[in-house]
Amino acid sequence: VATGLLARLPAALAPATPAFVVADENTLPLLPPALAHLPRHVLPPGEASKSWAELERLLLALDAAGLDRDSHLVAFGGGVVTDLAGLAASLHRRGIPWSAVPTSLVGQVDAACGGKTAIDFAGGKNTIGSFHPPRAVLVDPAALASLPGEHLRAGLAEVLKTALIAGGELYARTLELDLPALVRADARATAVIAGCLSVKDGLVRRDLHDHGPRRALNLGHTFGHALEALSLRTPGAGLLHGEAVALGLLCAARVAGTRRGVGAGLEHRLRDRLSAWGLGTTRSGLDPDAVLAEMRRDKKRRGGRLTLILPLAPGRVEVLEGLDDDVVRIGLGALTPGC
Numbered sequence: 336v337a338t339g340l341l342a343r344l345p346a347a348l349a350p351a352t353p354a355f356v357v358a359d360e361n362t363l364p365l366l367p368p369a370l371a372h373l374p375r376h377v378l379p380p381g382e383a384s385k386s387w388a389e390l391e392r393l394l395l396a397l398d399a400a401g402l403d404r405d406s407h408l409v410a411f412g413g414g415v416v417t418d419l420a421g422l423a424a425s426l427h428r429r430g431i432p433w434s435a436v437p438t439s440l441v442g443q444v445d446a447a448c449g450g451k452t453a454i455d456f457a458g459g460k461n462t463i464g465s466f467h468p469p470r471a472v473l474v475d476p477a478a479l480a481s482l483p484g485e486h487l488r489a490g491l492a493e494v495l496k497t498a499l500i501a502g503g504e505l506y507a508r509t510l511e512l513d514l515p516a517l518v519r520a521d522a523r524a525t526a527v528i529a530g531c532l533s534v535k536d537g538l539v540r541r542d543l544h545d546h547g548p549r550r551a552l553n554l555g556h557t558f559g560h561a562l563e564a565l566s567l568r569t570p571g572a573g574l575l576h577g578e579a580v581a582l583g584l585l586c587a588a589r590v591a592g593t594r595r596g597v598g599a600g601l602e603h604r605l606r607d608r609l610s611a612w613g614l615g616t617t618r619s620g621l622d623p624d625a626v627l628a629e630m631r632r633d634k635k636r637r638g639g640r641l642t643l644i645l646p647l648a649p650g651r652v653e654v655l656e657g658l659d660d661d662v663v664r665i666g667l668g669a670l671t672p673g674c
């Protein structure tokens with residue numbers, strides 16, 4: 336993680352010699368001239384590109400470029416680009432090495448690191464994929480200067496999640512982080528991004544396949560995924576993933592308050608920080624039964640048990656097994672306007 340890294344990109348990738356670049360239409364203009372001569376594949380921006388059809392197009396492009404087992408692929412973009420390019424890298428000739436150069440905040444603190452690659456399939460999100468960790472994740476916070484504000488804010492929800500899991504200095508710095516600092520990519524913002532990346536990297540190293548400690552990263556996601564999926568079914572009311580995670584963090588904090596006696600201060604601090612960043616912290620018209628049904632559907636698609644990660648304190652989370660109507664109702668109470 337370093338500002339100005341993009342300008343030094345080929346050198347920063349060494350000893351790997353990049354052979355192919357995957358970007359999307361919005362990130363292509365940021366591609367350093369030193370990589371512009373490489374064969375490349377450019378995706379239409381947006382989640383819709385994490386599809387079987389786009390995966391096939393990319394695999395055909397890798398084939399046409401004649402990449403062999405040692406050819407190094409560079410994924411240059413947000414989570415959509417790194418998820419799809421990482422999956423293609425894991426499939427081409429049974430797997431070629433790749434590096435991620437994440438350009439969105441979600442990508443920098445989360446998606447590019449950890450080795451999970453995926454497309455959306457048969458109506459489910461991230462249902463086809465692989466574990467294929469990149470050789471390197473190279474983060475230039477200065478790339479965030481051109482990121483649209485809504486995506487910056489959505490990324491901040493993932494930052495807060497990671498900081499809450501870690502506690503300590505990262506949490507304190509995150510509570511002080513403001514949007515202008517992030518857009519300027521000043522030293523404080525860079526420290527927070529580096530801190531989040533290192534927390535995720537530490538969890539992934541202990542548990543690549545997500546059966547143990549890595550599950551902490553699901554904080555805010557049990558409610559978050561359900562609210563995201565439900566929102567996408569109402570035209571015009573769609574939430575970005577990070578916006579849904581922001582709400583999910585508050586639900587998890589509320590359950591921790593009610594079921595584990597965690598003081599209300601934690602939920603208040605999270606709410607204050609999220610709204611200071613311009614993220615929504617309430618949601619009206621939610622039907623608890625529909626939310627629970629969506630959680631169950633999500634669990635079925637992803638496999639595993641229905642669990643909720645509870646924040647007990649900064650730096651301390653606990654896994655709550657078995658979710659019932661009661662827990663869902665308590666959690667959603669955190670989103671009632673005026674609560």
Ligand SMILES: NC(=O)c1ccc[n+]([C@@H]2O[C@H](COP(=O)([O-])OP(=O)(O)OC[C@H]3O[C@@H](n4cnc5c(N)ncnc54)[C@H](O)[C@@H]3O)[C@@H](O)[C@H]2O)c1
Nearest residue numbers: 361380381413414415438439441442445446451478481482
């Ligand atoms: N693999 C994982 O562990 C993991 C973790 C979290 C999220 N994800 C996935 O990541 C995706 C979300 O990532 P995202 O939020 O980065 O989405 P994204 O890749 O769609 O990027 C958001 C938007 O910002 C644009 N953009 C990116 N960088 C830019 C820049 N520097 N300047 C201007 N525009 C820029 C993109 O073109 C896009 O329009 C989801 O599909 C999610 O499932 C994966």
Ligand SMILES: [Zn+2]
Nearest residue numbers: 493556576580
């Ligand atoms: Zn997430």
